[in-house]
Amino acid sequence: MFVSVAPGPGFVPPSTNDFNLPPIFGLNAYTTKPILLVFLSIIVISIFFIAAARKAAIVPGKLQFIGESIYAFVRKDLAEEIIGHGFLQFVPFLFTLFTFVLVNNVFGIIPFLQFPAMSHVSFPYVLAGFSYFIFHSIGIKKQGIGKYLKGIAFLPGVPKFAYILLTPIEIATYFFIRPVTLSLRLFANMFAGHLLLLVFIGGGNYMLHDSHLFMKILSPFSFGFGIAMTFFEFMVQCLQAYIITLLSALFIAGALVDEH
Amino acid sequence: MASNEEGALWSILGYLISGLLIWGGIGYGLDHWLNPRHHWFLLVGCLLGMGASIYLVWLRFGRE
Numbered sequence: 001m002f003v004s005v006a007p008g009p010g011f012v013p014p015s016t017n018d019f020n021l022p023p024i025f026g027l028n029a030y031t032t033k034p035i036l037l038v039f040l041s042i043i044v045i046s047i048f049f050i051a052a053a054r055k056a057a058i059v060p061g062k063l064q065f066i067g068e069s070i071y072a073f074v075r076k077d078l079a080e081e082i083i084g085h086g087f088l089q090f091v092p093f094l095f096t097l098f099t100f101v102l103v104n105n106v107f108g109i110i111p112f113l114q115f116p117a118m119s120h121v122s123f124p125y126v127l128a129g130f131s132y133f134i135f136h137s138i139g140i141k142k143q144g145i146g147k148y149l150k151g152i153a154f155l156p157g158v159p160k161f162a163y164i165l166l167t168p169i170e171i172a173t174y175f176f177i178r179p180v181t182l183s184l185r186l187f188a189n190m191f192a193g194h195l196l197l198l199v200f201i202g203g204g205n206y207m208l209h210d211s212h213l214f215m216k217i218l219s220p221f222s223f224g225f226g227i228a229m230t231f232f233e234f235m236v237q238c239l240q241a242y243i244i245t246l247l248s249a250l251f252i253a254g255a256l257v258d259e260h
Numbered sequence: 261m262a263s264n265e266e267g268a269l270w271s272i273l274g275y276l277i278s279g280l281l282i283w284g285g286i287g288y289g290l291d292h293w294l295n296p297r298h299h300w301f302l303l304v305g306c307l308l309g310m311g312a313s314i315y316l317v318w319l320r321f322g323r324e
Contacts, residue, residue, distance in 0.1 A: 082267065155319055165312040169279045177278040181270075243270070250267040
């Protein structure tokens, strides 16, 4: 029938408890690792780009080249291509969003830091909140509130009775689904990725210290998979930073165009 | 145009989710309120929402 699990020190699988890190300085509850990592990321980004832009030469050095490549990527491939006319005023926001998310995500695999702040859902919520506020306010400013809302709710060229079906979907998409998908996608990817690394590396560690020789021999496989997953995570982290910026640019572009 | 196509992909996903949620939710609410023997309104709502959101995707992205 039921096999009772033997009590004692078994393998404790990683859980959400691994994300609730204690405050580092015991005195106040706000100095947790994610908060400090976010501050660190701001410092890192600032120093990097100040250093990259300080000695702007016509023939760029290595540092300047990297900095300019990232900037050119956000400006050309994201802002200009998607938003088009009048894209320049949104470049600072998109660039900040991209580098901030990118650095914080990549912190997830940097030794000793090893924690993506975006795996706490409140950080993506705030970022999505910025994006939400910006694209709605741009739309209202550009088209006027009546025309903007009408553009969202009533798609032109549709038979009248179809509005009964379509209007609720459009309103829900613009006002509820968009910020939720924007933030939850980033959160879920970072959360799951960190959990995955915890499983393989924590599991390998447990197997290595197990009393059975068999387990010890098998533990390198778990570590090996952990390393492979780390590279995979790096890819996911970059991709998620790209996607949240891409979607923000897309929503801004949608608010600027008044054809719909 | 690669970025734009990728953007369209995510927008389509958003429409499909919200169509299902909104009309499925309305159906669920009607079930709760009218209390029929089976969850007919939920079923009809989900199908209606799915159909409507596919129609909406076609309107937005399909017709050139």
